[in-house]
Amino acid sequence: MLNTYLKQCQTTNGALVALGIVGAVLGVIAWPALAATGSTAPMNWGGMTMELLGGLALFLYGMTQMEVGLKAVAGERMKSILAKLTVNRFAGVGTGAVVTAVIQSSSVTTVLLVGFISAGLMSLPQSVGVIIGAKIGTTITGQIVAFKITKAALAMVAGGFGMLFLSKNEKIKAYGGMLMGLGLVFFGMHVMGEAMHPLRSYQPFLDLMQTMTNPLLAVLVSAVFTGIIQSSSATTAIIIVMASQGFISLDAGVPLVMGANIGTCVTALLAAIGKPREAVRCAVVHTGLACTGVLMWLPFVSVIRSAAVAMSPVYPELSGMDLLAAETPRQIANAHTFFNIANGCIFIWFTTYIARAAEWLVPDKPLEEDAMIVRTKFLQEELLTTPTLALDSVRMEVMHMGETVNAMLKGIMPAIIKGDTKALEEIRQMDDTVDILHAGILDYMAKISKQPLLEEQTRELMQLMEAVSNLENIGDIVETNLVVLGHDRVRDKIEVSEQTQQVLNGFQVAISKAVAAAVMAVAQRNERSAQVVTGMKDEINRIADSAAMHEARRLVAEEPNRILAYTLEVEIIEKQKRIYYFAKRMAKTVLPTVLQQRD
Incomplete structure (x- = not known):
């Protein structure tokens, strides 16, 4: 039953249901838990929870609309690029990054790789480069969210709606869906931010967020959360939204986005259950790269933090929580991108060895065992x-x-x-x-x-x-x-x-x-x-x-x-x-x- 639920969460409605449940847990369960600390500040927990869930739903639906539009406009091109531009490991990284940025799912990119490997169009070492690139491609969501173009959100929704429902041209409708989706993303962020704003003065909640500065704890919490909702992009977006309210510092944000990289591997592992050996190997590579990258950088979180600060704009005129709210979202997005690019620059030189390790961990089945099974190979x-x-x-x-x-x-x-x-x-x-x-x-x-x-x-x-x-x-x-x-x-x-x-x-x-x-x-x-x-x-x-x-x-x-x-x-x-x-x-x-x- 758990497996069925998790597979359902891979669909749009499933993701909404999953995140809705998580939002309810955060809102409803945290209410009595935090209230028990003895704070006397009046808080409208019910209203905050509803606003948070509503904003979350708008945000996720916007992401889905944007992805659908991108896939309709560029899906064929992305498939062609993935098939043709993987002649070497470096081209593979670039291809994986571009394709995943459009598809917004490293798991889907992995599924495509399984098909190409099974058809003999790509080797496993070539696919390692694409998987490395897919990790980089997933960071595009955080970069988009960090822009915070909330003032133009409703104008984008209106414009996209007009293109989507008034035009008869399929491409224009697709672009309209993308624009409306992007507007809903920013409007959902605005609604969530407004819902959480009262927590700025709620000390028990601030103390709870402060515990996230422990890197190991932050990685574990984020990994579990992402494993439940099966979307590192959504986790990263929520982290950035919370940072925009000043709740999460850069010290906490860096390990949280690192943990999201591990949690998203649950999707790849579930997708590989019962699949051919090529699918299992790709899932192993996907998971191994994520875990190795996090373990490798965990002692050097300060290096990522310093790089993110150097890459991000500063606001010296602000102070306190306002300063955090202004600077931290972009810093976290840049830290996420820097982390994955840095991993890619390291792992790119070991693609052959990584592929050999995956083949050793997941050996071929005996021919007799495979010969007994008649099934489709490429339909995922x-x-x-x-x-x-x-x-x-x-x-x-x-x-x-x-x-x-x-x-x-x-x-x-x-x-x-x-x-x-x-x-x-x-x-x-x-x-x-x-x-x-x-x-x-x-x-x-x-x-x-x-x-x-x-x-x-x-x-x-x-x-x-x-x-x-x-x-x-x-x-x-x-x-x-x-x-x-x-x-x-x-x-x-x-x-x-x-x-x-x-x-x-x-x-x-x-x-x-x-x-x-x-x-x-x-x-x-x-x-x-x-x-x-x-x-x-x-x-x-x-x-x-x-x-x-x-x-x-x-x-x-x-x-x-x-x-x-x-x-x-x-x-x-x-x-x-x-x-x-x-x-x-x-x-x-x-x-x-x-x-x-x-x-």
Whole structure:
């Protein structure tokens, strides 16, 4: 039940629920606890709690709106960058930072890495660099929050609302959602700040905050808090909001943001449960870097503090709590960024060793154990909130499904012509794998369809559904038609002549080429591969006509079971033509509408 709750917290509503619960605990439980200290100052705890929770909800909803807009505008570009710009460890760090800054989730970046590693597009040492960069990318939230543009908050909400609801252009609506979300972030901060303002004069609360100057205690508290809400960005933002009221000093803020780095690893570890070894290794790297970085810098918190002060503006005209409220938010944001960049500069030189350590800690499973499990490899729940990336994972899964279909096509003709019942049944069982993958892909695409999609994404989703169904139809033809024909050949003891075998095998080679190119076209959005498939129409017709002429000549041959053999061989040719038909339909989903209509 706990695991289900934590997974729910990864969604927008789940995060609101989780932080709402934490806010209630802070407000309601702290009320009698703090009141018991004997203070006589009148405090409206109920009103403060409601304002705090309301501001928290506005803040989180604003963050979600901003992320949705960013993903819609730049999601496709981010995926492309992540796939292409990881040629070396330094490019990987930069790529991970940029992608995570947009996606606002280092866990989602890690999930993408698992897919790329599984597909052979990236090595584990390369992924270490991207994970290092992802840590840097998460600091963007703290930097945004530290600006405190509260006076323009409602103007940003109004402007974003107008763009979102009045424009018909999808990109403008996405930018409107981003602007409105950013306005809600700052307005939520303002509401939370106003709610906590009375605590400035409440000494028991100030004494409680003072205990956070103990670095080890602050790291532990922040790690636990972040582990519960599963968002280091949200924790950092709350820390900065409290600093803007003068409640948290820089001495407390530095270890608190360090602890948030550890707490967010809970998300990566949960996401790796039951996943392939690549996912577990990425989670281990994610967690190991976070914990090592904190332990390494914990004795040198003063160094981070000094660097943050040097990087931040000063307000010598202020004093006391007003000075803290003015300077500390930016200092904490800069400390967070400095901490992660400094770690990156250190860890970047050890990516190969870090990858080896992860492989040693998480060794490969025995081949027999993996072979027993049939499951999708690339469809991750964490990607659903970023539809562009989720759709891309479907394409990678199509390649996975296509590998099994291609294996069926490679083995079916030898099984039909010369194989026994056992060989034919092995081909039939391979279709069970195709059916499992097909069902998994359709279920995942149904979940994608429930997300807010741009018109282009909806069109892509429909095209992928059609392509996957065509690929499944090819598997069904092999299982329900060609395998049955093979059993007929075995039952009737039909002998296929050497010349006919050459004709059928030659046709099968062309069909297999078409199916492989169609799978490549869909998986890689490769129009050239799609045109290869559609361009094979004349070749397929020529081979089919030649095979038909051959069968007509063989019909008059004086051989036993000639009529049965002729019927069998003609049926094989017809089913091969049918397979090409579905391969061509599959390839057409990748082509522009003008090219689709030519056939």
